[in-house]
Structures are given as structure tokens and as C-alpha cells.
Amino acid sequence: MSGATNRGHDARPDRRRHAGDEPALIQIEEVFHRYPTGVEALRGVSLSAHEGEVVCIIGPSGSGKSTLLRCVNGLEPIDRGRIRFGGRDVGAKGREAREIRRQIGMVFQSFELFPHMTALSNVSEGPRTVLRLPRNEVAARAREFLAKVGLADKAESLPAQLSGGQQQRVAIARALAMQPRAMLFDEATSALDPETVGEVLNVMQQLAREGMTMLVVTHEMAFARSVADWVVVMESGQVLEEGPPGRIFRAARLARTREFLHRVEHTPAPEPSGAGSDQP
Amino acid sequence: MFYWPAFFDAFPALLPGLMVTIELTVLVMPCALIVALALALARLYAPRPLARIATGWVEFWRATPLLLQLYWLYYVMPSETGILLPGFATVAFGLVCNVSAFLSENFRAGIGSIRVGQRHAGLALGMSETQAFFRVVMPQAWSRVMPETASMWVELFKETSLVSTLAVADLTYQALALRTENYRTLEVLTALALSYLVLAYPQAKFCDWLYRRHRVKE
Numbered sequence: 001m002s003g004a005t006n007r008g009h010d011a012r013p014d015r016r017r018h019a020g021d022e023p024a025l026i027q028i029e030e031v032f033h034r035y036p037t038g039v040e041a042l043r044g045v046s047l048s049a050h051e052g053e054v055v056c057i058i059g060p061s062g063s064g065k066s067t068l069l070r071c072v073n074g075l076e077p078i079d080r081g082r083i084r085f086g087g088r089d090v091g092a093k094g095r096e097a098r099e100i101r102r103q104i105g106m107v108f109q110s111f112e113l114f115p116h117m118t119a120l121s122n123v124s125e126g127p128r129t130v131l132r133l134p135r136n137e138v139a140a141r142a143r144e145f146l147a148k149v150g151l152a153d154k155a156e157s158l159p160a161q162l163s164g165g166q167q168q169r170v171a172i173a174r175a176l177a178m179q180p181r182a183m184l185f186d187e188a189t190s191a192l193d194p195e196t197v198g199e200v201l202n203v204m205q206q207l208a209r210e211g212m213t214m215l216v217v218t219h220e221m222a223f224a225r226s227v228a229d230w231v232v233v234m235e236s237g238q239v240l241e242e243g244p245p246g247r248i249f250r251a252a253r254l255a256r257t258r259e260f261l262h263r264v265e266h267t268p269a270p271e272p273s274g275a276g277s278d279q280p
Numbered sequence: 281m282f283y284w285p286a287f288f289d290a291f292p293a294l295l296p297g298l299m300v301t302i303e304l305t306v307l308v309m310p311c312a313l314i315v316a317l318a319l320a321l322a323r324l325y326a327p328r329p330l331a332r333i334a335t336g337w338v339e340f341w342r343a344t345p346l347l348l349q350l351y352w353l354y355y356v357m358p359s360e361t362g363i364l365l366p367g368f369a370t371v372a373f374g375l376v377c378n379v380s381a382f383l384s385e386n387f388r389a390g391i392g393s394i395r396v397g398q399r400h401a402g403l404a405l406g407m408s409e410t411q412a413f414f415r416v417v418m419p420q421a422w423s424r425v426m427p428e429t430a431s432m433w434v435e436l437f438k439e440t441s442l443v444s445t446l447a448v449a450d451l452t453y454q455a456l457a458l459r460t461e462n463y464r465t466l467e468v469l470t471a472l473a474l475s476y477l478v479l480a481y482p483q484a485k486f487c488d489w490l491y492r493r494h495r496v497k498e
Contacts, residue, residue: 075400094408102406112401116419126405129415178405 023087024048025182025213026072031081033067033237041067043237044081049182049230052211056224056245059234060260065217066109068234069184072215073104086181102130105175109187111167113159119146119170120155126178145173149203165196172203182213189220221264225249233257286464290455290471297454298475304368304440304450308375309433315376316383323388334384341381347442350374354446371443379436383429390425391417423491430487434480441476451475 026049033042041064049055057065070076072083074090074097083090085100092100113122123142127133133141146152149169159167168188175183185204189197201223208214208227218224224231225245232242233252241248241257252258322334341349353374358364365373394417402412444453455472459465 070400073404075403098406098408101404104404106401106404108397108401110397112397114398114401114416114420116423125415126407129411130406174405 022050023084025051025086026215027082027084028068028072029082029084031068031071031083032079033064033071033076034079035067041237042071042078045234045237045239046081047232047239047242049213049215051181051213053229054208054212054214054216054227055230055232056216056218056228057232057234058218058221058224058260058264059240063234064237065234066186069106069186069215069217072184073101073106075106098130102126102178103181105172105178105180105183107168107171107175107183107185107188109190111159111164111171111191113167113171113174115159118156118158119151119162119173122159122170123173123177126174130178141177142173145177146170148176149173150199163196164192165199168192168196168200169203172200172207176207182215183207185214185216185218187217187219189218219264221249221261233260235260282470283464283467286462286467287471290458290464290468291475293458294451294454294471294475297449297451298479300368300449300453301437301440301451302479304372304375304443304448305433305437308372308379308440309436311372311376312379312383312436313429315380316387319380319384320387320391323384324391338381338384341377342385346374346378346439347445349378350442350446367443367446367448371440371446371448375436375440375443379432383432386425386428386432387421390421393424394420426491427487430484430491433487434484437480437483438476 028045028047031042031045032040034040043064045064045068047055047057057068059065067076071078072085072090074092078091085104088096088100090097090100113119114125117125120139120142123145124138127138127141128135143152143155146155149172151166151169151173154162154166154170159170162170172183172188188204189200192200197220201220204214204216204223205227216224216228228245230242231245231248233240233248235256240260241252241254248257249261252261319334319338323331323338326334350371353370354367357370398416398420399409399412402416403409407415440450441452444450444456447453449457452472455468459468462468
């Protein structure tokens with residue numbers, strides 16, 4: 001809003017990392033998180049995403065990527081540090097937390113569609129229960145977003161009647177129906193059959209093109225390479241390295257990053273640390 | 281020798297008792313459902329001391345015989361606590377406590393079986409915890425506990441017969457009274473059995489139908 005006049009229409013290449021003239025939409029500073037089990041999932045993570053950016057977070061399983069996403073919309077409390085969304089502190093409770101959450105759409109690895117509701121009801125649920133829009137507006141909006149993900153004809157289907165890819169697209173429509181300012185994708189394609197991964201990635205790519213701010217935890221390196229504006233590599237609850245995809249994928253600074261990338265790019269399944277015994 | 285006239289004559293005499301039995305069931309079950317839900321929620325989500333109290337309460341009512349509970353409420357509670365309720369209210373209270381204890385265990389298991397991601401999905405949309413519970417978790421849990429709840433309903437309908445021992449004029453009470461009048465034990469008790477059967481069977485079937493309708497496919 002402020003001072004938007006003197007910023008020209010930015011073309012994609014130099015849209016990156018503007019020189020601090022505008023605060024980031026999502027700002028994560030030195031965040032620590034320890035699970036009740038004692039596992040320290042996040043150990044001082046900092047990263048940010050500006051309006052309209054796609055930030056992909058990659059790294060081996062168990063590196064804290066998903067935990068970080070859940071912290072961003074307050075599903076997981078943080079022990080130390082600060083997370084700000086649109087200048088407001090996440091981690092507040094009650095109404096304040098809900099106010100922030102409704103501006104952030106989240107897509108889960110296991111879809112988490114409401115199995116007792118049709119696709120249309122799933123998409124309607126947020127506008128109806130949370131935004132309390134009038135009935136006809138709810139229906140119109142739900143149909144609009146189902147159509148957007150290419151599932152207008154599945155409105156009356158139950159989740160169990162849909163393929164994994166279709167379910168995930170409904171889940172994306174459900175999040176979009178809240179008209180969020182940003183979207184979080186938590187390994188959105190990891191639970192999918194290989195043949196339905198593409199349809200979900202296409203929807204995500206389209207969203208990115210429309211300028212949606214996205215924080216994407218993914219094992220899809222091709223997606224990160226071609227869609228991300230910024231790539232963050234995490235390991236053991238810390239940011240190993242970050243930068244534009246071109247640099248990360250072609251000339252990562254750290255040997256550990258290069259090792260990780262080498263491993264995933266030579267493993268067909270999206271489960272990089274499957275062996276588990278590769279480290280002393 | 282089965283004396284048919286006594287058998288048929290028994291039904292009109294049982295009718296007032298039948299009304300009491302139905303009243304009792306219809307009154308107790310909704311109350312028990314609400315209390316059971318409160319107990320289950322207390323055990324799942326309340327602060328520890330409260331959860332402990334709820335657990336103790338449930339275990340007490342589950343681990344003592346219903347007949348004893350009813351006797352205690354009917355005979356001991358008035359003299360020891362000074363609380364004197366009408367007979368009907370006393371047994372209704374006892375039944376609510378007993379049935380809700382069993383139901384709450386069932387609810388607790390059902391609610392616990394819905395994975396946390398569902399709650400998270402609701403919260404991520406901006407729902408409050410209460411909304412996420414009642415719009416997302418509970419409908420699914422309810423579908424899972426429906427069959428067990430349905431059989432509890434039918435069970436309750438039959439168990440109300442215990443109140444006949446406490447001068448509450450239910451179906452069984454009327455039958456036993458009639459028997460002492462005409463000494464037609466065989467006919468009267470057969471009529472009684474048939475009454476319960478005819479009434480309970482459709483209820484059970486109705487519950488089955490409800491279950492099929494609300495079943496969630498995953």
C-alpha cells in the first residue's frame with residue numbers, strides 16, 4: 001500500500017529480494033521449536049517471503065520443513081524467535097490467531113479434506129463458517145474455485161470418490177476460497193501417485209503465475225527449479241543455505257547442499273533420506 | 281396350557297406402563313448423550329484435575345451394578361443427603377449417570393480416532409477450536425460411534441425395566457402387578473416380552489438405518 005506509486009511494474013527477474021523498501025509478508029526470525037518429546041525440530045530458522053514470491057523449502061526428511069510451515073500459521077507454537085505475517089505477530093491466541101490464519105491458506109500432505117462433506121461443501125466450509133458469507137455467495141464462490149482447479153464437475157463427489165490428485169486440488173480450492181494473502185504447501189504432492197502429481201503441480205504453478213505468495217515445502221526439485229523465486233535448503237532444523245534457484249541448483253556453496261541435491265536428483269522416489277544409514 | 285384371553289387382555293393393562301417406559305427412555309437418552317459428550321470432552325481436553333474427576337466419575341458408574349445404583353439413589357440418598365426427588369426423577373437421574381458413563385467411553389474413543397490433521401485443517405481455515413470440533417471432528421466421530429450408541433439406546437429401553445422394583449410404574453411394573461392379580465404368569469410375561477420385542481426391534485432397525493445413512497467412507 002505505502003509508496004506503491006514509485007515502484008514500477010516489476011518484471012519477474014528483478015522482483016527478487018527488493019532492497020528493503022517494503023517489509024516481507026512472511027517474516028521468520030530466529031525461530032526455535034521443540035516437540036514435547038524433546039526433539040528439537042527448529043533451531044534458529046530465519047527466512048522471509050515478500051508479497052508475490054514463491055519460496056521453496058527443500059531438504060531431507062525430518063529437517064523441520066513441515067514444522068516450520070505449521071508454525072507460520074500458528075498450528076504449532078514456537079519456543080523462541082518471532083514470526084510475523086503482514087506485520088502482525090503470529091502466535092497470538094484466540095481471535096487474533098484466527099484472523100491471521102484465515103489470511104493464510106494451507107495445503108497438507110495428506111489432503112485432510114473433510115470426508116463427510118462433498119467437494120463443494122469442503123470448499124464452502126471456510127466462507128460459510130468462518131467468513132459467514134450469505135448462502136448464495138458461498139455457493140458461487142465455492143463453484144468458482146472448484147472450476148479454477150478444474151473440478152467443476154466433481155462438486156457433488158465425496159472425497160472418497162476422488163483420486164488423490166483430485167482430492168488435493170479440492171483441498172487447494174478449499175484454501176483459495178478464503179481468498180488468502182499467502183498459501184502454505186506442505187509436501188502437497190508427496191502422497192500422490194506419480195501420474196497425478198502433475199495436475200497438482202500445474203495448479204500450483206498457475207497460482208504462482210497469478211502472483212500468489214507461496215511457501216512450498218517440496219521434494220519436487222523440478223518444480224522448485226522452475227517456479228521458485230527463492231530456494232531455502234534446510235537440514236536438522238536449520239537453514240543450510242538459501243538463494244535463487246539458479247544458484248542453489250547449479251552452484252550451491254555448501255558441500256552438504258550439493259550432496260543432498262545429488263541424492264534427490266538420482267533417486268526416483270521423492271523420499272531422499274530413505275536409507276537412513278548414510279551418515280555416521 | 282396357554283390361556284389366550286389372558287394374553288390379549290394383558291396388553292391394555294400394560295399400556296400405561298408402556299408410556300412410562302417410553303417417557304423414561306426418551307427423556308434419559310438425550311440427557312445421557314449430552315452428559316456423555318461433556319464427560320468425554322473433559323477427559324480429552326480439560327486440565328488434568330478436571331479430567332481426573334471425570335475419569336473417576338465414569339469409572340464409578342461403570343463399575344457398579346445399575347440396580348445397586350438405583351437402590352442407592354432411591355433409598356440411601358434421601359435419608360443421607362436430604363435430597364428427596366420423586367421416584368421417576370430419581371431413576372431417570374440414575375439411568376442418565378449410568379448410560380452416560382458407558383457412552384462417554386464410546387465417544388472418547390470415537391473422537392480420539394479422528395486424526396489431528398482434520399482438526400488442523402479446520403483451524404487452518406480460520407475456525408475456532410469449537411467450530412473445528414463441532415463442524416469437522418464430531419460429525420466424523422459421531423458416524424463411528426453411531427452403531428454402539430444405537431445399541432446403547434435399545435439396551436437402555438430394556439434396562440428401564442429395573443425401575444419397576446422401585447415403584448416406578450413402568451411396563452414391567454404393570455406386568456408384575458397384573459400377574460399378582462390374575463396369576464397368569466405365563467401369559468402376562470409373554471405379553472410383556474412381546475411388548476419389549478415389538479418396540480425394541482424397530483428401534484434397533486432404525487438405528488441401523490441411521491448408521492448406514494451417516495456412514496463416512498474414507
